[in-house]
Amino acid sequence: MKKVVVGAAVICAATVCAAAALVVRQRMKSNSKWSKAMAILKEFEEKCSTPISKLRQVADAMTVEMHAGLASEGGSKLKMIISYADNLPTGYEEGLFYALDLGGTNFRVLRVQLGGKEKGVVQQEFEEVSIPPHLMVGSSEALFGYIASALARFVATEDPALNLAPGRQRELGFTFSFPVRQLSIASGTLIKWTKGFSIEDVVGEDVVAELTKALEREGLDMRVAALVNDTIGTLAGGRYYNPDVVAAVILGTGTNAAYVERAHAIPKWHGLLPKSGEMVINMEWGNFRSSHLPITEYDQALDVESLNPGEQIFEKMISGMYLGDIVRRVLLRMAEEASFFGDTVPPNLKIPFILRTPDMSAMHHDKSTDLKVVGTKLKDILGISNTSLKTRKVVVELCDIVATRGARLSAAGILGILKKLGRDTVREGDNQKSVIAMDGGLFEHYTKFSSCLESTLKEFLGEEVYENIVIEHANDGSGIGAALLAASHSQYLDVQES
Secondary structure (H helix, E strand, O other), X not given: OHHHHHHHHHHHHHHHHHHHHHHHHHHHHHHHHHHHHXXXXXXXXXXXXXXXXXXXXXXXXXXHHHHHHHHOOOOOOOOOEEXXXXXXXXXXXXXXXEEEEEOOOEEEEEEEEEEHHHHOEEEEEEEEEEOOHHHHHOOHHHHHHHHHHHHHHHHHOOOHHHOOOOOOOEEEEEEEOOOEEEEEOOEEEEOOOOOOOOOHHHEOOEHXXXXXXXXXXXXXXXXXXXXXXHHHHHHHHHHHHOOOEEEEXXXXXXXXXXXXXXXXXXXXXXXXXXXXXXEEEEOOHHHOOOXXXXXXXXXXXXXXXXXXXXXXXXXXXXXXXXXXXXXHHHHHHHHHHHOOOOOOXXXXXXXXXOOOHHHHHHHHXXXXXXXXXXXXXXXHHHOOOOOOHHHHHHHHHHHHHHHHHHHHHHHHXXXXXXXXXXXXXXXXXXXXXXXXXXXXXXXXXXXXXXHHXXXXXXXXXXXXXXOOEEEEEOOOHHHHHHHHHHHHOOOOHHHHHO
């Protein structure tokens, strides 16, 4: 009897020892996996590092590329497109003007009543219209006919009190956010469609001529006075309210910048110099590239798998379309190589662009003690349940690394523009402000991104110079900015002035 008890006790002790050893092994394995995951994160953080010395090199490279792009067509990664917008709004504009904003599956039509310096924007109305999918792949006549008929209906709702002067033609600013070869302030040929549009008979054609034909078929007497993109619209809108606006930057799904250049500083300009002595340049800075950019293997993989490999490298590092996907790619590697989310890799983590930047922003801004928002996002979007607080904290840290790099690189781009304009230093007796008009959902809604951008600029320039730099949110440049450019390029300006 005693023997049996002793035997059972021996077996029991052996079982306990085995269980304890298993726990130790599992803990060691778990620690080893966690260490591996942290090593991946640390390596990524180091590769994303943006010390001021590196950012200065990026800014200098931006300035060099700007000079090269202004010197000759194709001389730079930056297209530095001459916009032909040489009269920016002054605030003195008066009258009734329309705008058409076409940049995706919806378009907007706007009506703006301007009352000069005293009254400013007296009234503005707009209407949003969705484009049926079949028109996005149909014919030019069908698409522009649909737009023209919507414009005609909108004009028909015009308040009679706005009374257009007798014999005066209505004028329209046309925001067309697709790649265009600009020929004048009111003409440009379509280079290629993007964003799901594919209408072959428009490619290579003047989009203003196509719209004008459609307006004539509708019996609508309206002239397109300005063809612009959303960045130039933002610059115009900013300048209308503030004469110190020198540049505009869009940080949204995509990114771009435009600025006011001295006309004589554009070697590739062969026409007569404009009376204003200024010309707005559309940089197309999303295509900027430099050996100084902190590009990681995740950025390279994203680029290779994108619809436009080798292009828009700067955009892929700083804009809202891509930031969330960079976070996803790092998490996927941590899941595959370090079992970060358990022994199986969550299938949703393998889906490109499933983690959108607004979701990344929500996780980054989570202030709850248990990081509840992070847990919910991981569960709802990536199908990852029961994450520990420790894991959630790592996800927030990763969001911070990606957003910080993007914001600091954006600031370096802005410094490049300020350097080109000679506004990165304090000049004796010059207290003129340099205002940068900013728009786009990333800048407007991702607070940690925009505040990091501003603090980086301050770090760059120092207190004294930064005092004269103003980052200003300029909302709806793509709409009201186009109407304002129609006003500042109106065919009736000379009549008003004489």
